[in-house]
Amino acid sequence: MEDKNLDRLLKSALSSNYEPESELNTKIIQKVRANKMRNVKKNKMSVILVACCILLCFSIVSFAAWQYLTPKEIAVGLGNEMLASAFESDDAIFMNESQSYGDYTVTLLGAISGRNLTDFCANGEVVSERTYAVVGISRTDGAPMPKTSDDNYGKVPFFVSPLIQGLNPWQYNIVTMNGGYSEIVTDGIMYRIIECDNIELFADRELYLCVSNTAFYDRAAYLYDERTGIISVNGSYEGMNLLFQLPLDEGKSDKVKADEYLKSFEELNFPESYDEDQDKMNSETNRQDFTEQDGSTNGLLEGTSDISMGEIIKDWTLISEEKVELNTAGEIQYHYETVMGPGIATIAEETLFELGEVGYSKVVRVYEKNASLFYRDEKGVITVFGYERTE
Incomplete structure (x- = not known):
């Protein structure tokens, strides 16, 4: 009976996400002492080892949860105070899932x-x-x-993207x-904040x-079921193809707006098929160069700030x-x-320049005390100027 009670006690400890309370530690120690009174040396040592392993596991779990910055801290570090404030609101969803x-x-x-949520700007207008x-x-x-200053930074690419059930991921x-x-x-630790159109719809x-x-979406990495629209991991893929659930608020879905949003994709003229040989070659190249990539990355990143370009310069x-x-x-x-x-x-x-445009871009990225300005000359050469605000 005592052994069964101890089993339940240990299972209770294992089901926790935090360090065991002092009361639980006391119960474990008391149980070990009780076993000692029975003079069963083998069982006694087993219990001690199990208890030590539990404490060690909790220490690891606790450290894993502690070592990461919070989304708010990361947003602050990137100079995005508006987004940092948004992560303090009730709309923020926090997870700590690792793969x-x-x-x-x-x-x-x-x-x-x-x-x-931020002052994200496209074509001069806030989105x-x-x-x-x-x-x-x-x-x-x-x-x-x-570090970003190291020569080998970016040589291992990571493609991070939201995907939506019912929409072919190589298109969306x-x-x-x-x-x-x-x-x-x-x-x-590398921290990445990704952003895209509102998929909460x-x-x-x-x-x-x-x-x-990979540097871009690799169709071979995931499976898309045309009938159900479900996206899943391709188990035969030889490379990283992690897939997380993104639990946004179902109550904020909007079918009308979602349908309107999808109409904007009609202008992209997606091909009905793709070159399987080319896709396979790209997939094999990405896996072969997993540790040798040149750091190319995905997507668009644009924005502006209330601080004028003239003021920065x-x-x-x-x-x-x-x-x-x-x-x-x-x-x-x-x-x-x-x-x-x-x-x-x-x-x-x-995103930065109109066709044939020369001079400074209207897009300015401000990171609290730092800013990036973009300039294109008559030859099409783009220069990024980094500025720091002086106190």
């Missing part, structure tokens, strides 16, 4: 959708409805992720949903967040000047500074 592949562990930390999700990427063995992902990301590395369906070790201090080149997707990748250290981001050329 691993190979050398890397990805943790989904939180998400939020709604209106006026009021957006979805944001926050992930932490770390080395499974505890080694630090490379972060790239086509006006998305992008900001990223920093702090205390050996589709919250009456299953929503997902995929993470793969006049009153702030120029701290960096980086000439950048377009990748095959028509995007640039640039470095920036924040109060929590350096980061890296991508943005599409067409």
Whole structure:
């Protein structure tokens, strides 16, 4: 009977997400002492070992939960005070789900959708409805992720994107949903805030967040059931293809607005089929170059600020000047500074400049005390200027 009671006690401990309370520790110690009185040495040692293992496991769990910054802290680090405030609201959804592949562990930390969460701007106009999700990427063995200033930073690509049940993911992902990301590395952990059009409109369906070790969406990594619209992991895929549930508020789904949003995709003229040989080749190349990628990244990242460009150029201090080149997707990748250290981001050329436009872009990225300005000369060369606000 005592052994059964101890079993229930241990199961209760294992079901907790936090450190065991002092009362539970006391009960375990008392049970060990009771077994000692029975002079059953083997059982006594077993109980002690199990209790020690439980405490060790709780220490690991506690540390895992403690080591990540909160979504609000990450937003503050990226200089996005509006988004940081949004993560304090009741609309914010917090998670701490981790999945691993190979050398890397990805943790989904939180998400939020709604209106006026940030001053995200497209074509000179504020886009009021957006979805944001926050992930932490770390080395499974505890080694630090490379800093953005390291030569090997970005050599291992990560594609992070929301997906929607019923919509073919190779057509509807972060790239086509006006998305992008900001990223920093702090205390050996890479933090990424992704953003895209408001997918909470589709919250009456299953929503997902995929993470793969590719530069773009790899159709071979996931399975799409045309009949049910369900997206799942391809078990035969030789590479990272993690898939999280994204539990946005079903009560905020809106079928009318969702249908209107989908009409905007009609202009994209998606092909009815794709080149399977080319897709297979791209998939094999991505897996082969898993540790040798050149750091190309996905999506669009755009924004503006109430601070004028003229004010930044006049009153702030120029701290960096980086000439950048377009990748095959028509995007640039640039470095920036924040109060929590350096980061890296991508943005599409067409987002920054009109066709043939020369001079400074109307898009300005401000990270609290730092800012990035974009300039294109007559030869089409783009330069990113980094500024720091002087006190």
